[in-house]
Amino acid sequence: MVRNYDPISKSETGQYLEERKFDRLLITEVKSLIKEYDIVYDPEVIIPWDNSLAKDIWRAGYELFLRVGGYNMSTKRRIIFDEFEVKSALKNLPSEIIVGEGDYRRVMRHRNVEDLTEPLFETGPTGTVVSEDIYLETMMAFAKEDFVDALGAGSITTVNGQEVKVGSPTEIVAAVHQAALSREALRKVGKPGMHINDVAITTPWAKMAAVDEGWGIRKTDSMLVAQMIELKTSYEHMALAEFMLRRGLIVSNLMTPIWGGYGGTSAGTALVTVAEHLFGLMVYGALKHFLSLTHYLTLNNTSRETLWVVSTVGQALALNTKIISLHDCYTTHGPGTYELLYEVAAGAVTATVSGLHGTGIGSAGGRYADHETGVEGRLYGEVMKHSVKFSRKDANDLVKEILKLYEERIREAKGAVPGKSIRELYDLRKITPTQEWWGMYLTVRKKLMDIGIPLD
Numbered sequence: 001m002v003r004n005y006d007p008i009s010k011s012e013t014g015q016y017l018e019e020r021k022f023d024r025l026l027i028t029e030v031k032s033l034i035k036e037y038d039i040v041y042d043p044e045v046i047i048p049w050d051n052s053l054a055k056d057i058w059r060a061g062y063e064l065f066l067r068v069g070g071y072n073m074s075t076k077r078r079i080i081f082d083e084f085e086v087k088s089a090l091k092n093l094p095s096e097i098i099v100g101e102g103d104y105r106r107v108m109r110h111r112n113v114e115d116l117t118e119p120l121f122e123t124g125p126t127g128t129v130v131s132e133d134i135y136l137e138t139m140m141a142f143a144k145e146d147f148v149d150a151l152g153a154g155s156i157t158t159v160n161g162q163e164v165k166v167g168s169p170t171e172i173v174a175a176v177h178q179a180a181l182s183r184e185a186l187r188k189v190g191k192p193g194m195h196i197n198d199v200a201i202t203t204p205w206a207k208m209a210a211v212d213e214g215w216g217i218r219k220t221d222s223m224l225v226a227q228m229i230e231l232k233t234s235y236e237h238m239a240l241a242e243f244m245l246r247r248g249l250i251v252s253n254l255m256t257p258i259w260g261g262y263g264g265t266s267a268g269t270a271l272v273t274v275a276e277h278l279f280g281l282m283v284y285g286a287l288k289h290f291l292s293l294t295h296y297l298t299l300n301n302t303s304r305e306t307l308w309v310v311s312t313v314g315q316a317l318a319l320n321t322k323i324i325s326l327h328d329c330y331t332t333h334g335p336g337t338y339e340l341l342y343e344v345a346a347g348a349v350t351a352t353v354s355g356l357h358g359t360g361i362g363s364a365g366g367r368y369a370d371h372e373t374g375v376e377g378r379l380y381g382e383v384m385k386h387s388v389k390f391s392r393k394d395a396n397d398l399v400k401e402i403l404k405l406y407e408e409r410i411r412e413a414k415g416a417v418p419g420k421s422i423r424e425l426y427d428l429r430k431i432t433p434t435q436e437w438w439g440m441y442l443t444v445r446k447k448l449m450d451i452g453i454p455l456d
Helices: 007-013 019-037 051-068 083-091 132-143 170-188 204-208 235-247 266-284 304-320 338-353 374-389 392-403 407-413 435-451
Strands: 070-072 077-079 096-099 106-109 121-123 222-226 250-255 288-291 325-330 357-362
Touching (some): 007 235, 019 051, 019 266, 051 266, 132 170, 170 204, 235 250, 250 266, 266 304, 304 325, 304 338, 338 357, 338 392, 357 374, 392 435
Parallel strands (some): 121 357, 222 250, 250 288, 288 325, 325 357
Antiparallel strands (some): 070 077
């Protein structure tokens, strides 16, 4: 990504503003633009098929970014871009990137709405804590599955029994350890060239130590550079992005807009999410974007009101840009529950027809250690790759049917439902799911086929 502007200089010369005042500015402008563009959430049309709504959300989100910009928490200054700079960056953005190498080299392309080309799917523990003693086995459980194009990362809290403390040298040790184990997991399942999408460490500079062509993160891999809520960064995060750009690595922009936060509910969250894609492009030079919004109550993005955001933002980007974005699927329910699998299926259908690729799964909101398995990853990828056959209107009908199978349980739960751990659901010596968990997957798979998803 070649930039003809300097976000570092903008971080030094932009308007000085207390963080709470920046937040108020964002809230005010979101409300104004919702009214100006008359953006309305319709709970019966989860996947809109009229392009006009997506275009309005794009224009409003674009205008929001121009009006508000972003915020550097290190300098307490706004980072503002003019329209010429944003248009230039969007024009020069490549429409495809290469991930992985050898037999597992994949071309990740910008997708359009109702695109007939299969999306790529990246999966792993998605930042969830994984116990040190089963980190390798957990990564293998994801990497070995069919329908998977890239491996995600989990997080560890100990290395050789020593606690990993945020901001300490132990984070470097942990980052190196995770990267090496991810490579080893791929080797053990016979997929050595597969793309790795991150090293899940809190402090940005610790990730830099994990870059090594021999045993760690390669140029065909990527790492996530996070935004803070909402539209915020720091010099630590900008430094990581700069390091990656200079090393030729793929920068992935991780955004976590909160449904029910500064953007308000569905309409405002959609505008903030569009703006955060632009922020990641302009400040980080990101070529991949992780659309990872979270509902403030249910800790997922597979509820009706958040799936609407996923769809409308995906369509807004697909119809108006070359941006490559991935639905980062987070669920309320954890492994060992039917509801998790239905949440995953609804997310996969929604993302596919809306022009997105896929990543995840953040089971049970990513809150519980060792509560992630390859089975839910497999189902998301399988449903996603078979959903290219649907129109948006047909997909909307399908998702509404799937919602009937878990929506009420989400309302009743009022928070994450842990389910069972991978230790309970897998034989970790053989890296295979138990008969119970595999049987639940087969039951859900048959139900989805009865609903109309052609998985055979």
